[in-house]
Amino acid sequence: MCELNLNFYNFIIIASIFIGTTFGLLLIFTKRANRKANILLGIVTFIIVFWSVWILSLDFQITNYLTYFYLIPLNYSLALGPLLYLYVKKITDFNYHISKKHGVHFLPLIIELTVHIIICRDALINNITAVETDTYLKLMPIIQFLAIISIITYSIYSLKAIKFYHFWLKKNYSTNDAYSLRWLYRLITIFAIIWFLWTPYTIIDYVVFDFQLGISDYYPIYVLLSITTIWISAEAFLRPEVILLETNKPKSIKKENPSEEIAKKASWLKEQMETNLFYLNSELTLKSLADNLDIHPNVLSKLINDGLGKNFSDFINEYRVNAIIQKLHSGNYDHITLLGISFECGFNSKTTFNRVFKNIKGITPLNYKKSIKKSLHNFK
Template structure:
């Protein structure tokens, strides 16, 4: 009877199977605002879980106990890229719904399943396990290469979708830290890089070792990919969910040289901001400001973008930063912390406050406050 040879790497993979399956089930079955998007990410997690089970089955020689275990299809690598991309599409646009047209993304997965059937048939005919067949040695390098290309390309499109979404946030929200997806952007980059690093592994294995490297030789990448996938799933599930107040779509009016009417409206808008102090509302959005001014959001966006050459976030936060500066110079707010003053002036997070202040004034809030004490006016 064969013994299970446990080591550091396969212990981590065993742990990743249980942790990944837990988060996968939570993402798929927990009723949340973004459940439809979470289901897609849950499927990504389960693909990595199944893949890890396949790796462990080879390492522990499960076929000695279950001779036909290799017939179970556990590899769905060509579905990873499409699922991640569609997850991003859904998470960045609550109104986006999957359609029959989206099923075209999963056609390559059929190729992977057909190849599995070919390998399984040859294995049965020759009474060997799948990885010992000629079909596996010839076809699996092709599948691996296609998976790498697919995942990298889909990750690039997903990153572009997130960048577009962040641009939309800046044009519609003054305080948007709660809505941004910088965490997902960073993790997708790492995920794509790890898959890209698979390329030299595959080339070296196929060209130099005739595709005979053992499972243990691939352990570092297996472990890293499992950890990154679980990290993405955990972040997505554990982060507080938010509902965007407006539909995520581009403004229908394209930017062009401002007309005299737009310039006049821009001057009027600046006066309204100072008179009514709209910027003190930390929940101010393009739509809510448009409602207060009794103007269409698209027109307001055009006035800000074309008439003032700013996005909505920069436009509002500039008033907030100036209000903070006025308070710092007045001397009447020395008993209040910088963060406290920033909250009074419409910011609702330290990160947004520090970033906006430095972008507008070119100096951190703390250093600005110190400069006032050093060089009082």
């Protein structure tokens, strides 16, 4: 019979199976703007769910009840890295299309499934369970190392894609906290570290214990992986969707020395900003400003980069910070909080406001306000 010896760890894994299944289904079947990307993440979640089921089947010795349960392929670890990477690429670039050529990323998965077939064949011939076969003891450590290398490698590529996305975001959005993927960057980093920690486990198990460590010895790693994966899925589903206004990223333009014409246009641009106060719009983007000025976004980007030597975010935020400073010096806004003034001047996030202000002025907004009051007191 099936032995259900519940302990803290397998209780957590059972809970993760139900929670993971819920979020996996939500990601795959909920119709949202990022649905194609969410489907990829939903599959990642189900891979961890299947893996958790496999772990419990060993711990509960389910083959005593379902003799051939081990024949069901539940391990797809070599698909985790590619799926996570493709999810990141899709979420950071709406123009990124997944085609048949991307199937090459999943060729190692064929090796994993082939190993599963070989192990099952050995088990059937010898009338034993899969984990008791010689092929399992010889081949599974190899699969584990391949999975570790694959996931860490694809995690690194995913982190690079997010960093590149943030760089592009800064160039195209004046206020970008709503579009930030720092949460995903942190979680993928944690995910990669946990898989890296799997390495000493595998080495010690294979070299010292001749691959004889039980499931319970691996439970801490299993639990951490399950929690982290579900955490990523929950964050992705529950957070507001990242819907970029500019989905066509401009191609890089060869940089040239600023001409007299560009300098004149740069002066015109500054006049337009000062006259029309476009920077007060907290949702201002490169495209929306270009539409207001009736010029192409690529032309505007070149004008800001070459004519003013800045990126779009710095260009807009400097106006906002200067507007805040003017209000602070006027003395007419003492009844309004710093955050309230920042919102009036185009910021829509306290974190962004504090960070940008300090980057530009080299001092926090609060200390700057105190310095104004101190100078006024000394003047009196």
